[in-house]
Amino acid sequence: MAGNADAGGSGQTVLQDAVRLLLLIQAAGTDLHESEVESAPDGAVAVVKGQVLLQALDFWLRNPDYLADELLSRYECAGDAADLEVAASILDSEEPEVRSYPMLRYLFGAYEPLDEALAVLRAPGLVIVRRVGAPGAVKQANYYLTAAGRDVATAVIGAAAEFSYYVERAKVVIDLAAGRPGSQLKKVQYQQLEYGETELLHHITGIADRVRTRLASLRSGLGEGNAS
Numbered sequence: 001m002a003g004n005a006d007a008g009g010s011g012q013t014v015l016q017d018a019v020r021l022l023l024l025i026q027a028a029g030t031d032l033h034e035s036e037v038e039s040a041p042d043g044a045v046a047v048v049k050g051q052v053l054l055q056a057l058d059f060w061l062r063n064p065d066y067l068a069d070e071l072l073s074r075y076e077c078a079g080d081a082a083d084l085e086v087a088a089s090i091l092d093s094e095e096p097e098v099r100s101y102p103m104l105r106y107l108f109g110a111y112e113p114l115d116e117a118l119a120v121l122r123a124p125g126l127v128i129v130r131r132v133g134a135p136g137a138v139k140q141a142n143y144y145l146t147a148a149g150r151d152v153a154t155a156v157i158g159a160a161a162e163f164s165y166y167v168e169r170a171k172v173v174i175d176l177a178a179g180r181p182g183s184q185l186k187k188v189q190y191q192q193l194e195y196g197e198t199e200l201l202h203h204i205t206g207i208a209d210r211v212r213t214r215l216a217s218l219r220s221g222l223g224e225g226n227a228s
Helices: 014-028 051-062 064-078 081-091 115-122 147-159 161-177 182-190 193-197 208-222
Strands: 044-049 104-106 109-111 127-134 137-146
Touching: 014 044, 014 051, 014 115, 014 127, 014 137, 014 147, 014 161, 044 051, 044 147, 051 064, 051 109, 051 137, 051 161, 051 182, 064 081, 064 161, 064 208, 081 208, 109 182, 115 127, 137 147, 147 161, 182 193
Parallel strands: none
Antiparallel strands: 044 137, 104 109, 127 137
């Protein structure tokens, strides 16, 4: 999908970032409870609560090597072969090299300005951003997916097969997040040495080589040449 402006140094255009965020918000959004409908924006059908959560989820979506490593950690804890299989599918391919869009390291972790990409979604009413708190003291930003946004997300997937990648990976990311708030996900991500040691305002270093070595070690322990 073509666009003209590069968004935040991500290697993608603003339009591509907007589509990725739309698909992520659709996947991560929770349906509105009955008590939330009245105070929600008109047309809203689901919400992602908090920029910290959205940024943490986007970090795994944009960095498949980090996603694969976290899947391997869960595999070692729970023994679910599906986690090993998905991690292997990422690492046995060039996905970490061709699908990674590194994020900047800020004081409180991975961050990328979202305003331009969100503006693309807000203008036609696909996503509505509501900030909680007083001006100058915003406590949280909530991202509401509208019915129109859900329809466009479905149409985009049907029209451009390349975006089905984000749909499938977003499912993995949401499953891995397991309903945890953004602050908890940030703590998990900070446990990665490379993440924590990246200099401020520099792009967070990739870990594909290390994670491939980890996968090979796990396979060796299973006595198999390939994941099963």
